[in-house]
Amino acid sequence: MNALPIRPLCLALAVLTLSACAVGPDYQRPQLDSPAAFKQAAGWKAATPVDALQRGAWWELYGDAQLNQLIERLNANNQSLASAEAQYRQARALVRGARASFFPTIGADVGVTRAGQGGGSNTISTGDGISVSGSNQASVSKSYDASIGVSxxxxxxxxxxxxxxxxxxxxxxxxxxxxGVRLSLQSELVQNYLQLRVLDEQKRLLDATVVAYQRALKLTDNQYNAGIVPKSDVTQARTQLKSTQAQAVDLEYQRAQLEHAIAVLVGVPPANFELAEVDQVPALPQVPVSVPSALLERRPDIAAAERRIIAANADIGVEKAAYYPDLTLSATGGYRSGSLNDWISAPNRFWSIGPSFAMTLFDGGIIRSRVEQAEASYDQTVADYRQTVLDGFREVEDYLVQLDVFERESAIQQEALDAARESLRLIENQYKAGTIDYNSVVNVQTSALSNERTLLGLRGSRLTASVQLIAALGGGWDDAKLQEAPLMQQSANANR
Known part of the structure; x- marks a missing residue:
């Protein structure tokens, strides 16, 4: 009797051992037309393993301790990042469930069943016309079951x-x-922070200009009282002063918006967050540029697109497996008795074991349609992957040329500013000598201030473009870290 349960199991294990391959295609990375180098990368520093960008903490290239602290707060408290991290944990749990399907399912069942039959009255007629009435007594039984089943x-x-x-x-x-979400949020925070520091620099420029204009107004007013200049010079000086003060006030609104955006990114209400002004703007870093093929491992969106190809490719095999029969081994054993006293005893034992094959013989083409859907989904993911790679190449080229243009434009703008400052010095001397009117001074002062602000704006644009280039290069991330995806320091469960 002991050999009976073993034979089906041995047969199934032998079949399983002989089945060494899985149906469906094995994954191969789609072919890509990848250039050898970026067209706009001439003159840029080549990336090496010791570059700070390669280590992942790319924001440290800007050398700002407060910025580093803000990034740490973002990594710990940003709610968009918490949502993406929760989605990752869901996907990880699905993998655990898929691994669990390789193992047997074991269940236990203990129960008591009470059943009844019969009860009531009936009448029996005899052949000589005599009827006899009687009753059937109800039959009630109990059954005690305890079993363990394996499938x-x-x-x-x-x-x-x-x-x-x-x-x-x-x-x-x-x-x-x-x-990818983390890199995007970090990039947004760094851009906002750098723009805020540029606004602080512009505010310092305008404050210093206001002080200079206040002195000019006082001087002009004294000259008017002395009868040296007309009333119109005083009016022009006051107009220029108030206009510059208005520009300084406008910067306060722009700075507040950036400060509020940073507060939300680090996960705190804007009312509880404040960034004090500092007296310098972070320097523009030297960004190391890798070869285009490195984007396939360095950009999270490209890595995600390729993994979706792998998943779609495997789904084809899952759907094709429906053409073949499923083999399930089942075994059940336990005790069954009508009496509680001798329930667990040898005479009340029972068991069953055996394999079962199940397959679809006719479905009107449902399986084939699912296979075709899986194949079409695979083709879609391949196209999406190739488009993502092309977009990555384009973004890097865009930011490389943008930085190059801003650099050359800044050099020319600096020359324009130097000329405006020299012109202002000469005009002010001529005004003091009484050879020109104040209107000429105002025009040159306005031009000089405009050139100062334009140069600062270009500085901010260069800093922003550098952040965008780093993000387009992958921010130092590597797809070898996929299985080491760090979870947030503040779990969503902590907020429940």
Whole structure:
């Protein structure tokens, strides 16, 4: 009797051992037309393993301790990042479920059943016309059951393996999405912070200009009282002063907007957040530029797109496995008795074991339609992946040329500013000598201030473009870190 349960199990294990491959295509990375170098990268520093950008903490290139602290707060408290991290944990849980399907399912059942039959009255007629009435007594019984059942679906055709492959790739894609969200939020915070510091510099420029204009107004007013200049000179000086003060006030609104945006990014209400002014703007870093092929490993969005191809490719195998029969091993054993006293005893034992094959013989083309859907989904992910790569190449080229143009424009603007300052010095001397009117001074002062602000604006644009270039290069991230996707320091469960 002991040999009976073993034979079906041995047969199934032998079939499983012989089935060494899974149905469906194995993944191969789609072919890409990748250039050898970026067209706009001439003159840029080549990336090396010791570059700060390669280590991942790319914001440290700007050398600002307060910025580094803000990034740490963003990584710990940003709610958009918390949402992406929760999605990653969901994908990771799906992988655990896919792995669990390789193991048998064991269940236990203990129960008591009470059943009844019969009861009531009936009448029996005899042949001589005599009727006899009687009653049937109700029959009530109890049954006590305790059993353990085991069910195991054998992965003969690789359906479970393909499902695990698909779920694992989806988990990797979710990890890359998490890295992409983190990089995007970090980039947004760094850009806002740098623009805020540029506004602080513009505010210092305007405040200093206001002080200079106040002195000019006082001087002009004294000259008017002495009868040296007309009343119109005083009016022009006051107009210029008030206009510059208005520009300084306008910067307060712009700065407040950036400060509020940074507060939300680090996960605090704007009312509880404040950034004090500092007396300098972070310097423009030297960004190391890698070769285009490195983007395939360095950009999270490209890595996520490729992992979705892997998942779609595995889904084809999952759907094709429906053409083949499923083999399930089932075993049940326990005790069944009508009496509680001798329930757990040898005479009341029972067991059953045996394999079962199940397959679809006719479905009107449903399986084929699902296979075609999976194949079309795969083609879509391939196209999306190639488009993502092309967009990555374009973004890097755009920011490289943007930085180059801003650099050359800044050099020319500096020359314009130097000329405006020299012109202002000469005009002021001529006005003091009484050879020109104040209107000429105002025009040159306005031009000089405009050139100062334009140069500061270009500085801010160069800093912003440098952040965008770093993000387009992947921010120092590497897809080898997919399985090491860091979770947020502040879990969503802590807020419940």
């Amino acid at each position: 195991w679906e054998l992965d003969l055709w690789g359906k479970l393996r393909r499902q695990l492959e698909a779920d694992s790739a989806s988990m990797d894609a979710s990890a890359a999405d998490l890295a």
